[in-house]
Amino acid sequence: MEKTVHIAVVPGVGYSHLVPILHFSKQLVQHHPDFHVTCFIPTLGSLSSASKSILETLPSNINYTFLPPLNPNDLPQGSSVIESIQLTILHSLPYLNQALNSLSLRAPLVALVVDPLAVKALVFAKELNMLSYIYSPVSATTLSLSFYLPKLDEETLCEFKDLPKPIKLPGCVPLHGRDLSTHLQDRSSQDYKHFLQIVKLYGIADGILVNSFLEMERGPIKALNEGNPSVYPVGPIIQTITSYVDAKGLECLSWLDKQQSCSVLYVSFGSGGTLSQEQIVELALGLELSNHKFLWVVRAPSSSVNAAYLSAQNDVDPLQFLPSGFLERNKEKGFVIPSWAPQIQILSHRSIGGFLTHCGWNSILESVVHGVPIITWPLFAEQKMNAVLLSEGMKVGLRPKVNENDIVERVEVAKVIKCLMEGEEGENLRKKMKELKEAASNAVKEDGSSTKTISQLALKWKKLV
Numbered sequence: 097m098e099k100t101v102h103i104a105v106v107p108g109v110g111y112s113h114l115v116p117i118l119h120f121s122k123q124l125v126q127h128h129p130d131f132h133v134t135c136f137i138p139t140l141g142s143l144s145s146a147s148k149s150i151l152e153t154l155p156s157n158i159n160y161t162f163l164p165p166l167n168p169n170d171l172p173q174g175s176s177v178i179e180s181i182q183l184t185i186l187h188s189l190p191y192l193n194q195a196l197n198s199l200s201l202r203a204p205l206v207a208l209v210v211d212p213l214a215v216k217a218l219v220f221a222k223e224l225n226m227l228s229y230i231y232s233p234v235s236a237t238t239l240s241l242s243f244y245l246p247k248l249d250e251e252t253l254c255e256f257k258d259l260p261k262p263i264k265l266p267g268c269v270p271l272h273g274r275d276l277s278t279h280l281q282d283r284s285s286q287d288y289k290h291f292l293q294i295v296k297l298y299g300i301a302d303g304i305l306v307n308s309f310l311e312m313e314r315g316p317i318k319a320l321n322e323g324n325p326s327v328y329p330v331g332p333i334i335q336t337i338t339s340y341v342d343a344k345g346l347e348c349l350s351w352l353d354k355q356q357s358c359s360v361l362y363v364s365f366g367s368g369g370t371l372s373q374e375q376i377v378e379l380a381l382g383l384e385l386s387n388h389k390f391l392w393v394v395r396a397p398s399s400s401v402n403a404a405y406l407s408a409q410n411d412v413d414p415l416q417f418l419p420s421g422f423l424e425r426n427k428e429k430g431f432v433i434p435s436w437a438p439q440i441q442i443l444s445h446r447s448i449g450g451f452l453t454h455c456g457w458n459s460i461l462e463s464v465v466h467g468v469p470i471i472t473w474p475l476f477a478e479q480k481m482n483a484v485l486l487s488e489g490m491k492v493g494l495r496p497k498v499n500e501n502d503i504v505e506r507v508e509v510a511k512v513i514k515c516l517m518e519g520e521e522g523e524n525l526r527k528k529m530k531e532l533k534e535a536a537s538n539a540v541k542e543d544g545s546s547t548k549t550i551s552q553l554a555l556k557w558k559k560l561v
């Protein structure tokens with residue numbers, strides 16, 4: 097009988113840093129049933145319902161343990177999302193060390209795979225003689241920027257947004273400094289210093305797994321693999337269905353069943369993106385003006401763009417912030433759902449013809465896998481870089497213009513929607529997206545590039561048993 101190969105994984109904090117590493121684990125054990133994965137989960141407060149429902153779908157050869165949580169009340173007042181995540185990881189490290197030590201006495205572990213923000217945990221792998229990996233749930237382009245950042249930091253005197261020319265990362269689409277990740281926009285901030293410190297540690301990993309695929313990001317993947325550590329493109333790894341579906345979610349799927357093929361624009365800002373009150377009004381009136389059908393996941397307004405990322409806004413009804421009479425006027429044309437929708441079931445529905453997204457990497461991969469062209473509406477983290485990649489690199493997305501106050505006005509909203517849903521440009525994007533969808537499907541077939549990469553890793557790990 098084959099010996100079991102044990103590995104451990106450590107996700108990041110928040111839904112979109114938990115789900116991808118769990119799905120990678122699922123792929124691994126599905127293709128290689130002799131593997132067993134133990135997942136150690138750092139937590140801040142309690143887990144969201146959506147995260148909990150993912151854990152319920154795990155097969156028996158993946159088990160999980162919650163590391164003792166950090167109480168959100170113990171965070172310094174006004175902590176940013178990155179800071180909150182970082183402090184949660186720091187709090188979890190000693191418990192993780194203990195847990196790994198005690199597990200490795202029972203079942204020798206061959207590899208540790210961690211979220212990028214948990215990179216400090218890799219020293220424990222070294223101590224226990226395990227191989228160490230980062231699981232990067234972002235694009236290869238974003239990963240390239242992480243690698244390049246220490247050099248960019250040394251060479252640049254001004255803020256990146258003031259650089260006169262776009263930055264040319266090896267193999268990547270040129271990026272304007274103002275489009276780099278939000279935490280890189282103020283170089284004197286704690287978030288920036290923290291991130292710089294983190295990416296300098298990437299070199300200690302034996303390898304980096306990235307949720308992308310060769311056919312989508314050939315340039316950056318090739319360039320990354322000219323350096324060290326090795327980069328393994330294993331994507332697209334996405335959920336097959338959204339496991340958390342409430343009554344309203346079911347209702348929106350029935351509404352989609354009644355719509356014509358490719359006629360509905362899906363509008364969503366990820367697991368925690370939020371808009372200002374002014375922007376909610378402009379978006380609502382723009383949707384109305386476009387005269388196209390829409391399905392919109394609405395959240396309460398906030399002056400911060402990632403207000404709901406680590407804490408759900410359960411206590412307020414977001415629909416009260418829509419313009420007066422909007423719901424009544426659009427009851428035939430639109431479906432509005434508060435806070436959370438079954439995104440995978442929506443994107444795979446025949447009625448969906450476009451996706452207005454905040455450009456989180458998971459949402460992008462989900463759109464690619466289901467062949468849905470995109471309107472890019474980046475809010476935070478590396479989303480502006482993703483928007484550039486989609487609109488200028490892969491040409492599967494349209495980017496609306498923002499005014500001098502960073503608002504996309506209603507006329508612009510209506511213009512891009514019409515362009516995507518009915519224009520010739522939209523048709524071209526649809527065609528390109530179809531090609532990308534096919535490439536994505538090929539990458540994860542039995543003999544596909546990403547399946548082979550996972551097998552190559554699995555073989556390497558098996559040899560250590």
Ligand code: UDP
Nearest residue numbers: 112338366367368436437439456457458459
């Ligand atoms: N998601 C969902 N329903 C929603 C909003 C988001 O199922 O109403 C899921 C979506 O399918 C994706 C994840 O949440 O898997 C969001 O991840 P992404 O990387 O796109 O954005 P983030 O949440 O990190 O901003």
